[in-house]
Amino acid sequence: MREAFRGQQRVDAGALVARLEAVSRFLGLVDGHLPDKQLVAAHTLVERAGTRLALSRDHTVVALAGATGSGKSSLFNALARMELSPVGVRRPTTGVTHACVWGPLDDATRLLDWVGVLPRHRFVRESVLDGDDESTLHGLILLDLPDFDSVQRSHQLEVDRLLGLVDLVVWVVDPQKYADRVIHTSYLREFHRHRDVTLVVLNQADRLPPAELPRVLADLRRLLDADGLDGVPLLATAAVDPDGIAGLREPLERAVAERQAALRRLRGDLDAVVADLTELVDAGEPAGLNDSTVAGLHRALAGAAGVAAVAEAVEAAYRHRGAAATGWPLVRGWRRLRPDPLRRLHLPGAPGDGKDPAESLVAATSVPDPTAAQRSALGLAIRSVADRAGAGLPASWPAAVTAAARSRLTDLPDALDGAIARTDLGMGSRPLWWRLVGGLQWLVTAAAVVGLGWLVLGYALRALGLPELDNPTVGVVPLPTLLLLGGLLAGLLVAALTRPALRWAARRARRRAEQRLTAAVADVGAAYVLTPVRAVLSSYAEARRALAEAARR
Numbered sequence: 001m002r003e004a005f006r007g008q009q010r011v012d013a014g015a016l017v018a019r020l021e022a023v024s025r026f027l028g029l030v031d032g033h034l035p036d037k038q039l040v041a042a043h044t045l046v047e048r049a050g051t052r053l054a055l056s057r058d059h060t061v062v063a064l065a066g067a068t069g070s071g072k073s074s075l076f077n078a079l080a081r082m083e084l085s086p087v088g089v090r091r092p093t094t095g096v097t098h099a100c101v102w103g104p105l106d107d108a109t110r111l112l113d114w115v116g117v118l119p120r121h122r123f124v125r126e127s128v129l130d131g132d133d134e135s136t137l138h139g140l141i142l143l144d145l146p147d148f149d150s151v152q153r154s155h156q157l158e159v160d161r162l163l164g165l166v167d168l169v170v171w172v173v174d175p176q177k178y179a180d181r182v183i184h185t186s187y188l189r190e191f192h193r194h195r196d197v198t199l200v201v202l203n204q205a206d207r208l209p210p211a212e213l214p215r216v217l218a219d220l221r222r223l224l225d226a227d228g229l230d231g232v233p234l235l236a237t238a239a240v241d242p243d244g245i246a247g248l249r250e251p252l253e254r255a256v257a258e259r260q261a262a263l264r265r266l267r268g269d270l271d272a273v274v275a276d277l278t279e280l281v282d283a284g285e286p287a288g289l290n291d292s293t294v295a296g297l298h299r300a301l302a303g304a305a306g307v308a309a310v311a312e313a314v315e316a317a318y319r320h321r322g323a324a325a326t327g328w329p330l331v332r333g334w335r336r337l338r339p340d341p342l343r344r345l346h347l348p349g350a351p352g353d354g355k356d357p358a359e360s361l362v363a364a365t366s367v368p369d370p371t372a373a374q375r376s377a378l379g380l381a382i383r384s385v386a387d388r389a390g391a392g393l394p395a396s397w398p399a400a401v402t403a404a405a406r407s408r409l410t411d412l413p414d415a416l417d418g419a420i421a422r423t424d425l426g427m428g429s430r431p432l433w434w435r436l437v438g439g440l441q442w443l444v445t446a447a448a449v450v451g452l453g454w455l456v457l458g459y460a461l462r463a464l465g466l467p468e469l470d471n472p473t474v475g476v477v478p479l480p481t482l483l484l485l486g487g488l489l490a491g492l493l494v495a496a497l498t499r500p501a502l503r504w505a506a507r508r509a510r511r512r513a514e515q516r517l518t519a520a521v522a523d524v525g526a527a528y529v530l531t532p533v534r535a536v537l538s539s540y541a542e543a544r545r546a547l548a549e550a551a552r553r
């Protein structure tokens with residue numbers, strides 16, 4: 001037993017702190033994505049470890065824990081060589097934790113405040129009379145705990161609280177109750193990750209016939225192995241006999257000298273926390289989004305935003321305005337009486353609306369609202385983005401991805417409408433060729449008007465018996481007649497020839513508008529659906545890396 005705790009691997013404080021920081025980073029990354037109840041233990045550890053390491057690394061807090069009557073207080077007093085904690089026959093005796101500090105009390109005050117031992121139950125084990133006797137335990141803070149199997153619920157709560165804080169636990173069992181189920185299932189088994197800061201003593205060994213002791217120890221060892229505590233030091237003590245605790249002093253002295261127990265304890269907690277957290281991010285790198293899912297989203301967004309309707313209106317408006325600009329001047333005016341298709345949708349590019357597109361109010365357009373089918377198609381597309389992004393992720397993450405995909409759903413209609421309203425549909429200015437054809441139309445019309453005026457003038461002169469004009473002729477046709485008929489015919493011909501060109505150019509304008517609208521709608525999809533989803537995926541990936549770092553021992 002003298003080998004207890006010997007040859008254990010040292011825990012590097014810097015490395016431990018780095019691992020704790022990685023857990024802290026992990027918690028920051030998964031915050032809001034995973035249910036809080038799965039993270040309580042990790043949050044508690046990060047907080048507790050930070051405090052414990054900041055308080056005092058020169059002290060080793062050791063708890064004597066066990067069932068009532070096992071002899072915790074007796075061992076406490078025997079180690080302190082003073083009657084500090086009352087030992088009694090009435091069970092349970094110890095109701096509040098007592099502490100004994102080896103070394104100056106002041107240095108340990110903040111640590112004891114944190115552990116929660118009342119000042120009147122703190123004792124100091126250092127006196128000039130001892131000389132150097134106790135110097136080997138300098139830095140030890142020994143706690144005498146109440147019984148954990150107590151009829152008093154408060155004792156049990158106090159024990160559970162302290163077992164979460166102390167650096168090293170000495171489990172005290174006695175020959176009568178060492179096999180009790182509670183101590184094994186509720187306590188010892190829970191400490192299997194803390195084998196390097198756990199010690200078991202079979203107290204009251206003096207009550208056993210010497211021949212019985214090895215058999216009881218072997219039986220207890222078997223139970224401890226079954227608890228997952230193989231390798232944990234097990235020793236026999238007799239608190240009533242000063243020599244009966246020598247075996248216990250030795251591992252305590254070693255623990256105090258090494259100043260490793262606090263670090264080992266935290267490392268055990270950290271290992272347990274990391275093991276529990278691992279299943280939250282244990283599904284490899286996320287597959288991410290593929291092009292076809294994104295394209296599906298864009299299609300659905302375009303449908304819901306009315307891209308096709310607007311593009312159609314662009315084509316119609318192009319034909320409408322083009323015909324007005326290039327048509328036969330005599331009938332052009334009629335067209336202006338018909339409403340402009342783009343203006344009907346309250347979209348910029350409508351002539352004379354004079355609005356700055358960037359300032360258009362949200363939901364300013366009159367693009368028809370999406371139909372129920374378009375809305376449900378959008379819902380499905382968002383769902384399939386979420387499904388695809390969340391595919392293969394461990395529990396809770398798919399739900400987080402879905403929540404992110406839908407997080408800005410209510411703002412989406414206004415955003416789509418705004419994007420449509422702000423898109424430059426390419427209908428701001430009249431094409432040059434419209435103006436050229438329009439000018440030509442005016443020219444031939446002017447020729448017809450001149451011809452008509454000339455003819456009317458000749459007719460009037462004849463009617464009034466005045467000398468007739470000398471009409472030049474082109475071939476056999478008089479020039480005024482040629483101007484009138486030629487002008488009219490040319491106007492009709494130009495209008496007829498322009499029509500197919502207008503139709504072709506209108507289709508081109510529609511395609512261009514459609515491209516710009518689709519791009520605008522895709523930007524909305526990126527900002528409102530894909531970016532939140534990708535943020536969750538990158539949190540997942542970073543959380544995985546943080547946890548891998550936290551797992552590195």
Ligand SMILES: Nc1nc2c(ncn2[C@@H]2O[C@H](COP(=O)(O)OP(=O)(O)OP(=O)(O)O)[C@@H](O)[C@H]2O)c(=O)[nH]1
Nearest residue numbers: 068069070071072073074092093094147204238239
């Ligand atoms: N023979 C013998 N008696 C012991 C030994 N240790 C403790 N006792 C006795 O066992 C009884 C209980 O001891 P305590 O030290 O009060 O036990 P405890 O574990 O502190 O009990 P609670 O405070 O109720 O949890 C007392 O009567 C002690 O004198 C021992 O090693 N040998």
Ligand SMILES: [Mg+2]
Nearest residue numbers: 072073093094
């Ligand atoms: Mg006691």
